[in-house]
Structures are given as C-alpha cells and as structure tokens.
Amino acid sequence: MEVKARAPGKIILSGEHAVVHGSTAVAASIGLCTYVSLQVPPSNENDDRLTLQLKDMALEFSWPIGRIKEALSSLGGPFPSTPTSCSAESFKLILALIEGQNILEAKISLASGVSAFLWLYTSILGFKPATVVVTSDLPLGSGLGSSAALCVAFSAALLACSDTVNIDMKQEGWLVFGESELELLNKWAFEGEKIIHGKPSGIDNTVSTYGNMIKFRSGNLTRIKSSMPLKMLITNTKVGRNTKALVAGVSERTLRNPDAMSSVFNAVDSISKELANVIQTPASDDLSITAKEEKLEELMEMNQGLLQCMGVSHVSIETVLRTTLKYKLASKLTGAGGGGCVLTLLPTLLSGTIVDKVIAELESCGFQCLIAEIGGKGAEICFSASS
Ligand SMILES: Nc1ncnc2c1ncn2[C@@H]1O[C@H](COP(=O)(O)OP(=O)(O)O)[C@@H](O)[C@H]1O
Ligand SMILES: C[C@@](O)(CCOP(=O)(O)O)CC(=O)O
Ligand SMILES: [Mg+2]
Incomplete structure (x- = not known):
C-alpha cells in the first residue's frame, strides 16, 4: 500500500517571533508544498528496513528495523493517538541512529528533519518496515515554513497508515482529514517542529495543517476570511x-x-x-x-x-x-x-x-x-x- 501526503508552506503576515512569547500573529498558507510518499511492503515480502529518501538532496537513510527496535524499544509505543514530546534522552538515542548514517558536514542541518522523522515514525507506526520519500517545492530554511510542512506531511502519511484515523482508503484523489483527525495531526506535527525549532509557537504547523489564513495566539487558532x-x-x-x-x-x-x-x-x-x-x-x-x-x-x-x-x-x-x-x-x-x-x-x-x-x-x-x-x-x- 502507498499513501501520499502533501502539506503547504506559509507566510507570516504579522507577528513572527512575538508569537513564541504569547502575542497574536497572522499567517496564510501558500501554494508551495512538501510531499511525502509512504510505502509499506506487503507482509510476505522480506524487506525489513526503514528507508528515508530525501529526493531533492539525493540523500538516502536506511536502517534495519531490528536496529531501530534495539535503540528505541525502551520508549514503548506506538502511541498514535497520544502526541508525545521527544525527551532529551530519546533525542540522544535518535541522534545515535543518525550518526551512523554519515550525513555530510554540508548537509548537517538536515539532521533535525531526519530526527523529527524517526520520532514521528516510531511513535505513530512503531517498528514496521517502509520506504518514505520526501520532495518539496519549498526552499529550506528560508522562512516559508519548510520544517512545519515536513512535519505535517510526515504526520499525515503516518496517521493515515495507522489504525487511529477513520478514513476510507478506497476513496480516490486527494482527501482531507475530519476535524478531530486534523487536531491530532496538528499535535503530532507540533511535536516534530519542537525537534527542529526548539521552542516553536505552533503557528507554522497549524497553518500548514488547516490551510487558508489564521490568527494565532498561545496555541489557539481563529480562521480568518x-x-x-x-x-x-x-x-x-x-x-x-x-x-x-x-x-x-x-x-x-x-x-x-x-x-x-x-x-x-x-x-x-x-x-x-x-x-x-x-x-x-x-x-x-x-x-x-x-x-x-x-x-x-x-x-x-x-x-x-x-x-x-x-x-x-x-x-x-x-x-x-x-x-x-x-x-x-x-x-x-x-x-x-x-x-x-x-x-x-x-x-x-x-x-x-x-x-x-x-x-x-x-x-x-x-x-x-x-x-x-x-x-x-x-x-x-x-x-x-x-x-
Ligand atoms: N524537505 C525536507 N527534507 C529534509 N529536511 C527538511 C525538509 N524541509 C525542512 N527540513 C528540515 O527543516 C529545517 C529548516 O527549518 P527552519 O530552520 O525552521 O526553516 P523553514 O521552516 O523556514 O524552512 C532543515 O534544516 C531540515 O532540518
Ligand atoms: C520565528 C517563528 O515565529 C516562525 C518561524 O518560521 P520559519 O521556520 O522561519 O518558517 C517561530 C515560531 O513561531 O515557531
Ligand atoms: Mg521552520
């Protein structure tokens, strides 16, 4: 089975940084997206790896599932319906998995995106083999919210593959989650953003999840027309x-x-x-x-x-x-x-x-x-x- 997810970047019309300190901000989604494809091999296939391909950078990370299990099984999980923060200890375990992957010095900033992936993947789907491919229209590290779009697209694809969300897999074309699933998706994406940003306000993942234009303050959104x-x-x-x-x-x-x-x-x-x-x-x-x-x-x-x-x-x-x-x-x-x-x-x-x-x-x-x-x-x- 393959599930694809896409999530948009954003612009902040007013209030960046101050929003981290409790002020109101206004943001809108833009027509540039990050795309994630998640392919789970049929259970009879002898593929026991988790592979992440960052297509735009021509990078591939791959781990034997046994290795991930050995490193992270002490964390428990999966717990798809309970968005959970990555503790400093879990983060260390995740970094050890990435250190074995030889990211070039020039691309070291990608390590936080890969860490967010490993946290979201193992927390939502556990220790299943899969191949995950990422592409993006967004420039990275430019203020257009590529980190949030990545976390939202990962979380959407993972939740769609988990048993948590109630969605008819036979429907064709691009689908939108229902309200409660959107809320869950947004919370998971926020946990990913925390790994990349340290102390995010949550505005970027929220506007990427819901789209359109929002007013945002202290975790609460108001949709704006x-x-x-x-x-x-x-x-x-x-x-x-x-x-x-x-x-x-x-x-x-x-x-x-x-x-x-x-x-x-x-x-x-x-x-x-x-x-x-x-x-x-x-x-x-x-x-x-x-x-x-x-x-x-x-x-x-x-x-x-x-x-x-x-x-x-x-x-x-x-x-x-x-x-x-x-x-x-x-x-x-x-x-x-x-x-x-x-x-x-x-x-x-x-x-x-x-x-x-x-x-x-x-x-x-x-x-x-x-x-x-x-x-x-x-x-x-x-x-x-x-x-
Ligand atoms: N498509 C992607 N593939 C891998 N990592 C990504 C991708 N998009 C974003 N990231 C991660 O997010 C970081 C950029 O986030 P950030 O500094 O918040 O800037 P912005 O969100 O404005 O693009 C990258 O260094 C990388 O770790
Ligand atoms: C500076 C800030 O307000 C927005 C950051 O956006 P970006 O990662 O630069 O796209 C931080 C936040 O709200 O989490
Ligand atoms: Mg960002």
Missing part, C-alpha cells in the same frame, strides 16, 4: 539561516531586557490584531480597497521595525526593504528572519510594469522573487494500491 485580494511578492534573499538559533537569540534578548521586550511583544500583538481586522473588514464607501492596502502597508512597516528591535533583520533584508521602498512599496521579513524571505504587498492598482521593474532590480541583487498564491489548501492525503 480575507475580504480583499491579497497579492504578495516573496523575495528570497538566499541567505541561509536557522530558525532554532534565531528563536533562541530573541529569547536571550528578552531575558536581558524583559520590560523593553515585553513592550515590543505587546505592540506586535496590537499590530497583528489590527491587521486581521483590516483583512476581514469588507471594503465600503468609507473604506476603499486602496485605503485598506495603505493600512496594511503601514502595519507591515511597523512590524518590520519591531522585528529589527528583536535583532532578527539582516543586511540582505534591509537591501530588499530599500529597493522596494524606491517603488513606494512596503515590505517586511517573514518567518524567522536573519536572511530568508521578505514579503512585499503588491497593491491592486499597481501596474504590471512596476512589478516587473521591482522584480528585475531585486533579482539583479542576486535575490529570487515569486508571487505567492495565498490562503490555499491545508494538509491532504491520497491512497494508491502501491507500485
């Missing part, structure tokens, strides 16, 4: 960075300056709430689309200023801000910052010629631009009779 067209230019500075380190840096700054940072986080909270209001309030005679876009631009700029206060901007981000400002366009970093991606609002009345010019100028700096489809589907699964 946009009442205006929202077109965003995403500029990838291609400066690599690591969310875990940036999140830890903001926490250290908060420990050093608790009062000042608490004011910064409160200001971000207000900005995110206001941004959600602007997006949801229908345009009227008193509030035109253009006026709404101007409000959004101002809120994005204010949020960017506060992200600078948190210490997560970067010279490459500042170059994007300066470049777009020449065309009177407002931008902010999205995701963890420190490089990665920047969002620029493209107002409805902006001419195509200007958009082409700004993209050409950004690309001449070595950046990569794309115009995202915002607020699409969340996680989906698909069964096939195996190949």
Whole structure:
C-alpha cells in the first residue's frame, strides 16, 4: 500500500517571533508544498528496513528495523493517538541512529528533519518496515515554513497508515482529514517542529495543517476570511539561516531586557490584531480597497521595525526593504528572519510594469522573487494500491 501526503508552506503576515512569547500573529498558507510518499511492503515480502529518501538532496537513510527496535524499544509505543514530546534522552538515542548514517558536514542541518522523522515514525507506526520519500517545492530554511510542512506531511502519511484515523482508503484523489483527525495531526506535527525549532509557537504547523489564513495566539487558532485580494511578492534573499538559533537569540534578548521586550511583544500583538481586522473588514464607501492596502502597508512597516528591535533583520533584508521602498512599496521579513524571505504587498492598482521593474532590480541583487498564491489548501492525503 502507498499513501501520499502533501502539506503547504506559509507566510507570516504579522507577528513572527512575538508569537513564541504569547502575542497574536497572522499567517496564510501558500501554494508551495512538501510531499511525502509512504510505502509499506506487503507482509510476505522480506524487506525489513526503514528507508528515508530525501529526493531533492539525493540523500538516502536506511536502517534495519531490528536496529531501530534495539535503540528505541525502551520508549514503548506506538502511541498514535497520544502526541508525545521527544525527551532529551530519546533525542540522544535518535541522534545515535543518525550518526551512523554519515550525513555530510554540508548537509548537517538536515539532521533535525531526519530526527523529527524517526520520532514521528516510531511513535505513530512503531517498528514496521517502509520506504518514505520526501520532495518539496519549498526552499529550506528560508522562512516559508519548510520544517512545519515536513512535519505535517510526515504526520499525515503516518496517521493515515495507522489504525487511529477513520478514513476510507478506497476513496480516490486527494482527501482531507475530519476535524478531530486534523487536531491530532496538528499535535503530532507540533511535536516534530519542537525537534527542529526548539521552542516553536505552533503557528507554522497549524497553518500548514488547516490551510487558508489564521490568527494565532498561545496555541489557539481563529480562521480568518480575507475580504480583499491579497497579492504578495516573496523575495528570497538566499541567505541561509536557522530558525532554532534565531528563536533562541530573541529569547536571550528578552531575558536581558524583559520590560523593553515585553513592550515590543505587546505592540506586535496590537499590530497583528489590527491587521486581521483590516483583512476581514469588507471594503465600503468609507473604506476603499486602496485605503485598506495603505493600512496594511503601514502595519507591515511597523512590524518590520519591531522585528529589527528583536535583532532578527539582516543586511540582505534591509537591501530588499530599500529597493522596494524606491517603488513606494512596503515590505517586511517573514518567518524567522536573519536572511530568508521578505514579503512585499503588491497593491491592486499597481501596474504590471512596476512589478516587473521591482522584480528585475531585486533579482539583479542576486535575490529570487515569486508571487505567492495565498490562503490555499491545508494538509491532504491520497491512497494508491502501491507500485
Ligand atoms: N524537505 C525536507 N527534507 C529534509 N529536511 C527538511 C525538509 N524541509 C525542512 N527540513 C528540515 O527543516 C529545517 C529548516 O527549518 P527552519 O530552520 O525552521 O526553516 P523553514 O521552516 O523556514 O524552512 C532543515 O534544516 C531540515 O532540518
Ligand atoms: C520565528 C517563528 O515565529 C516562525 C518561524 O518560521 P520559519 O521556520 O522561519 O518558517 C517561530 C515560531 O513561531 O515557531
Ligand atoms: Mg521552520
């Protein structure tokens, strides 16, 4: 049997980092996904390995099931309906399994994704042989939530193969889990994100699970329906960075300056709430689309200023801000910052010629631009009779 899962990346319109400290944030899924295919060999086949292929990186990891069992059976499980955190001790055992796999120094950042896989796999499915293949449209470590999309896609495929979720495997095409299954999937993906991010807020896995646009605060989501067209230019500075380190840096700054940072986080909270209001309030005679876009631009700029206060901007981000400002366009970093991606609002009345010019100028700096489809589907699964 083969099950496929796909889960989207995201943009954060307002509130990254502050959301880790209890502020409101607003995020939307985008039309770029991570795909996982999970193939369980027929029980009469003599295949007793768990294999993980990261196709985009041409990497393969493979373990005899007996070796995984030997290393991890003390953890108990599987416990698919009880999302459980990977303790420091379990993490050490998992790392020992990965250390035997010779990840090249240049690709060592992938080790956290592979660790999340091993934790989710053994916790949800136990010690069954399988081949799992991953591909992704998303750039890794760029602020578009590749870590969460990976954890959501893994969890969706694994839960679909477990006996926990009630889903008709004979249905064709891409399927969406029911509400309670989505909740379970989101909780498992959050456990995976914890392995990759250290201290995630949960916003990325939540928006990847549910799709569309959400307002998120302290683990609680409110679905948002946009009442205006929202077109965003995403500029990838291609400066690599690591969310875990940036999140830890903001926490250290908060420990050093608790009062000042608490004011910064409160200001971000207000900005995110206001941004959600602007997006949801229908345009009227008193509030035109253009006026709404101007409000959004101002809120994005204010949020960017506060992200600078948190210490997560970067010279490459500042170059994007300066470049777009020449065309009177407002931008902010999205995701963890420190490089990665920047969002620029493209107002409805902006001419195509200007958009082409700004993209050409950004690309001449070595950046990569794309115009995202915002607020699409969340996680989906698909069964096939195996190949
Ligand atoms: N397709 C993938 N294959 C393997 N690992 C991945 C994949 N996508 C994400 N990851 C893991 O997530 C990490 C990037 O996550 P992070 O630093 O949070 O940035 P972002 O979530 O913005 O892309 C990678 O270093 C890797 O460990
Ligand atoms: C910085 C943060 O707010 C978002 C991180 O997003 P990304 O991993 O950079 O895509 C962290 C979090 O909310 O878990
Ligand atoms: Mg991430």
